[in-house]
Amino acid sequence: MGKLSVITPVLLLACLAGCGDRSAIPADAGAGVETTPPASGEEENVTARYDCQADTAVVIFEDGTARVSLPGGERHTLEQVADSNPQVYAGDSLYFTVGADAAHLSQQDGARELACTKAT
Numbered sequence: 001m002g003k004l005s006v007i008t009p010v011l012l013l014a015c016l017a018g019c020g021d022r023s024a025i026p027a028d029a030g031a032g033v034e035t036t037p038p039a040s041g042e043e044e045n046v047t048a049r050y051d052c053q054a055d056t057a058v059v060i061f062e063d064g065t066a067r068v069s070l071p072g073g074e075r076h077t078l079e080q081v082a083d084s085n086p087q088v089y090a091g092d093s094l095y096f097t098v099g100a101d102a103a104h105l106s107q108q109d110g111a112r113e114l115a116c117t118k119a120t
Contacts, residue, residue: 048098052105052116058096060089066096068105 050058057069064080066089078089078096086099095108096116106113 049119050096050098050103050105050116051119052103053114056105056114056116057119058089058103058105058116060098065089068094068096 045062046059047062048060050060052058055071058066059069060066066078066080068076068078070076076092076094078091078094081088081090086097088098089096090108093107094105095110096105097103103116103118104113105116
């Protein structure tokens with residue numbers, strides 16, 4: 001829990017600087033949290049990358065999963081929601097939506113949201 005308590009203030013401060021009235025996504029999830037580097041060859045299966053507010057990033061893989069990287073190195077794995085339109089990935093307490101014009105990372109309750117842009 002010590003690591004999570006350090007990350008939450010970092011996210012909150014980063015979001016206050018660039019998120020307007022919305023709060024940052026806290027790193028309070030347990031299952032699906034990774035702190036090790038990606039496996040060799042994993043980056044070859046990437047179909048898209050997104051840079052989000054609060055120094056957060058999302059990578060989408062060919063196998064239908066997405067990985068959220070938080071400041072400090074924590075990663076959360078999200079699963080694609082079948083037949084979702086717009087494209088949605090969900091897991092832990094996070095929810096990533098990819099529409100035609102915008103992408104957003106939020107908590108599943110929709111209370112906190114970060115805008116994301118597709119990386120080139």
